[in-house]
Amino acid sequence: MNILLLGNGGRESALAWKIKQSNKVNDLYVAPGNAGTHLIANNINLSATDFPSIKEFVLNNSIDMVVVGPEEPLVKGIYDFFINDEEIKNIPVIGPSKLGAELEGSKDFAKQFMVRHNIPTAKYKSFTLSQLDDAYHFLEELEAPYVLKADGLAAGKGVLIINDIEEAKRELKEMLSGMFGDASKTVVIEEFLSGIECSVFVLTDGESYKILPVAKDYKRIGEGDTGLNTGGMGAVSPVSFADKSFMEKVEQRIVIPTIEGLKKDNITYKGFIFLGLIEVKGEPMVIEYNVRMGDPETEVVMLRIKSDFVSLLEGVATKNLKDKVLEIDDRYAVTVMLVSGGYPGSYEKDKEMTGLDQVHDSILFHAGTKLSENKVLTNGGRVIAISSYGKTKDDALSLSFKNADKILFDKKYYRKDIGFDLK
Ligand code: AMP
Ligand code: GLY
Numbered sequence: 001m002n003i004l005l006l007g008n009g010g011r012e013s014a015l016a017w018k019i020k021q022s023n024k025v026n027d028l029y030v031a032p033g034n035a036g037t038h039l040i041a042n043n044i045n046l047s048a049t050d051f052p053s054i055k056e057f058v059l060n061n062s063i064d065m066v067v068v069g070p071e072e073p074l075v076k077g078i079y080d081f082f083i084n085d086e087e088i089k090n091i092p093v094i095g096p097s098k099l100g101a102e103l104e105g106s107k108d109f110a111k112q113f114m115v116r117h118n119i120p121t122a123k124y125k126s127f128t129l130s131q132l133d134d135a136y137h138f139l140e141e142l143e144a145p146y147v148l149k150a151d152g153l154a155a156g157k158g159v160l161i162i163n164d165i166e167e168a169k170r171e172l173k174e175m176l177s178g179m180f181g182d183a184s185k186t187v188v189i190e191e192f193l194s195g196i197e198c199s200v201f202v203l204t205d206g207e208s209y210k211i212l213p214v215a216k217d218y219k220r221i222g223e224g225d226t227g228l229n230t231g232g233m234g235a236v237s238p239v240s241f242a243d244k245s246f247m248e249k250v251e252q253r254i255v256i257p258t259i260e261g262l263k264k265d266n267i268t269y270k271g272f273i274f275l276g277l278i279e280v281k282g283e284p285m286v287i288e289y290n291v292r293m294g295d296p297e298t299e300v301v302m303l304r305i306k307s308d309f310v311s312l313l314e315g316v317a318t319k320n321l322k323d324k325v326l327e328i329d330d331r332y333a334v335t336v337m338l339v340s341g342g343y344p345g346s347y348e349k350d351k352e353m354t355g356l357d358q359v360h361d362s363i364l365f366h367a368g369t370k371l372s373e374n375k376v377l378t379n380g381g382r383v384i385a386i387s388s389y390g391k392t393k394d395d396a397l398s399l400s401f402k403n404a405d406k407i408l409f410d411k412k413y414y415r416k417d418i419g420f421d422l423k
Contacts, residue, residue, distance in 0.1 A: 036366025
């Protein structure tokens with residue numbers, strides 16, 4: 001079969017790597033892709049949100065399945081675009097319907113869903129600017145720190161955690177007045193939860209589900225989890241605290257009620273559900289839903305899936321996922337992200353990368369790279385993920401760190417303490 005994968009990050013590089021391993025695949029196209037996907041697939045110069053051009057490409061190239069990497073096309077309704085078009089309605093899109101994508105597209109929608117289906121999450125209320133006084137009162141009822149979340153998509157920047165109540169009130173007013181444009185016209189105010197986080201990924205055809213390997217990502221720029229939030233500086237899988245008994249609770253209290261809730265609410269969902277979880281005194285609670293795979297978690301999760309991934313995706317498309325087998329690799333997988341100096345603030349691009357051919361015993365997943373006259377140049381904040389296997393977490397990490405030193409570009413930075421907090 002021929003597959004079109006949408007997106008251009010490290011996540012898509014890892015998805016492309018795994019999809020290519022399937023002997024069911026003839027041609028794999030990535031739109032728009034990056035310098036890494038160029039090595040294993042055909043990059044197509046199309047935006048992942050240009051639906052009419054995607055349709056034309058799909059028809060002209062006999063595409064049998066579309067796999068959606070990032071959230072934006074999903075929130076903009078690519079699933080519905082296909083289903084509602086006679087010419088392409090039989091070509092499966094791996095991802096939720098537009099309504100299902102609201103689990104990520106609207107934090108208020110996600111919170112209402114969790115409350116309706118008894119899924120454990122932080123206490124909350126949502127407000128608009130006309131309810132400012134009520135919002136201030138709600139803040140006063142909570143204890144510091146205060147968690148303010150823009151309702152809509154805000155490129156990962158829409159969550160503020162503030163210690164001082166007066167500052168929280170000021171920021172709240174700014175948010176409601178358009179700090180994040182329309183995304184913060186509604187703000188979710190939430191109780192602060194204290195604990196350690198992990199990411200659980202569920203693949204579902206809307207009826208049954210498979211729980212993919214659990215991962216932990218490292219979001220802060222600085223070692224010891226300090227400094228600004230980034231898209232993710234590295235990841236490990238498995239996660240020591242997410243043991244059998246924890247994962248049993250996740251399945252019973254979160255995964256099953258989520259799948260059942262989608263069914264009860266008549267929400268069409270054939271794709272990935274990303275549960276951003278926090279362990280509070282041994283109990284899992286949901287911090288957020290995303291409707292896609294995580295980045296950089298995908299760069300470790302794909303290493304640990306032994307089964308034919310395309311066969312699993314076919315199970316999603318044809319609603320027979322329950323008949324498919326998901327076999328997991330027992331080894332550890334880790335990834336270390338090399339980033340441009342200055343990221344997540346301003347940084348320079350177009351730095352030549354060398355040493356890529358010196359890397360052994362790790363798998364490189366390009367994130368922000370591009371090709372120019374046969375040179376690989378940096379093209380983003382997160383540049384390349386270095387993923388490795390190991391019998392232990394430390395074995396895997398030492399391979400990734402060894403290779404991190406071999407890849408050179410001006411102002412390269414990476415965290416040397418990925419996995420530091422886990423057994
Ligand atoms: P989100 O975009 O909802 O994932 O939030 C970004 C990050 O903010 C999360 O990964 C958490 O580290 C933190 N966060 C969000 N909500 C809460 C909460 N209720 N309590 C504590 N930390 C939170
Ligand atoms: N690594 C977190 C995310 O993909 O949102």
